[in-house]
Amino acid sequence: MVIMNTSIFILSFYLLNLTLPATLQTGWDTLTNKHTDTTRWQGYVEGEFIWLSPVIAGQLAQVNVEKGVQVNAGDILFSLVAEPDNLALQEAEQKQQTAQARLADAQKGSRPAELAEIQARIAQTKADVNLAQIELKRTEKLFQKQAIQQESIDVSRATVQRQNARLSELQTQLEIAQLGGRTDALQALQTEVVAAQAIVAQARWRVEQKRITAPTAGQITDVFHYAGEWVASGNPVLALLPPTHIKLRFFIPETDLGQMQLGKIVNFHCDSCTKNLTATISYIATQAEYTPPIIYSQETRVKLVYMLEARPSAEIAPSLHTGQPVTVWLSESDKPH
Numbered sequence: 001m002v003i004m005n006t007s008i009f010i011l012s013f014y015l016l017n018l019t020l021p022a023t024l025q026t027g028w029d030t031l032t033n034k035h036t037d038t039t040r041w042q043g044y045v046e047g048e049f050i051w052l053s054p055v056i057a058g059q060l061a062q063v064n065v066e067k068g069v070q071v072n073a074g075d076i077l078f079s080l081v082a083e084p085d086n087l088a089l090q091e092a093e094q095k096q097q098t099a100q101a102r103l104a105d106a107q108k109g110s111r112p113a114e115l116a117e118i119q120a121r122i123a124q125t126k127a128d129v130n131l132a133q134i135e136l137k138r139t140e141k142l143f144q145k146q147a148i149q150q151e152s153i154d155v156s157r158a159t160v161q162r163q164n165a166r167l168s169e170l171q172t173q174l175e176i177a178q179l180g181g182r183t184d185a186l187q188a189l190q191t192e193v194v195a196a197q198a199i200v201a202q203a204r205w206r207v208e209q210k211r212i213t214a215p216t217a218g219q220i221t222d223v224f225h226y227a228g229e230w231v232a233s234g235n236p237v238l239a240l241l242p243p244t245h246i247k248l249r250f251f252i253p254e255t256d257l258g259q260m261q262l263g264k265i266v267n268f269h270c271d272s273c274t275k276n277l278t279a280t281i282s283y284i285a286t287q288a289e290y291t292p293p294i295i296y297s298q299e300t301r302v303k304l305v306y307m308l309e310a311r312p313s314a315e316i317a318p319s320l321h322t323g324q325p326v327t328v329w330l331s332e333s334d335k336p337h
Helices: 002-018 085-108 112-144 150-179 183-208 254-259
Strands: 027-029 034-036 040-047 050-052 058-063 076-080 211-213 218-223 238-241 246-253 265-269 277-284 304-312 325-329
Touching (some): 085 183, 112 150, 246 277, 246 325, 254 304, 265 304
Antiparallel strands (some): 040 246, 040 325, 050 238, 058 076, 076 211, 218 238, 246 304, 277 304
16 A cells, blocks of 8 residues: 555656646756756647548549658549549540531631632633623724624623623632631631530549649658548548648747747757757747646646747658657747846
């Protein structure tokens, strides 16, 4: 019984000593091998995870990564069964090509054979005009010699006018045939092409959504689903933790709050970590809270504390692990005098 009471006393004293994150701790600093009276605060490493999930529901075709591996930005992490979206994309592309071909054909005008036929009729009419003009000159000479009546020369003049009118008509037909379709018809065909392009873009987007890539470099911290499983839209498949999303979370009493400001550098230490680690304060809570659950001492339970967050540098962050306990303090130059 005596041994048991002694053990309980030692355990209580040990917990009390570990749970004084917002009090002045004095003693021998194992980091510097010197006696120190620097105020230190306890905290832990926190991670802001990226939950990677498909936008479109489907069956997982393949999961390309495992828990704990490091990935680079752009790496394909997992993919869904792409059918029938691939078939829908092919159909949309074929319809787009058809619409573009119809527009191009309408812009060209009549076919080459039709244009050649009009041009041949123009050439023939020109010959008829020349012949009518020759006949008119001959008739005028005969009329001057009074060899023919006025009626004959009137007929020749009318023939020349008729052939010239026919020539103008054919030339106009050739110009119209070369112009292509009417403006309204061309605009309608252009609208069909734009609509077909939109359908292709939508189908291609659905196909691309079946392959999820890493938005940034980081570590895969968890895998929730595997190949063959059906995944609903927005349901996470993987958890990704980038180094830039690792932060320190620690708690300080109200009496120390005046020393803190955003952008200030703090020192921190964790077990098995290298020395001289620093982080930059990125968040200071605006409201006080009770001592966090990791503190169990009766003496500090009633005290209010403020939560702070600090970001370690990109070189330090990858070596930290979420949930890892840390000790935070200010440098001597930052301490109030």
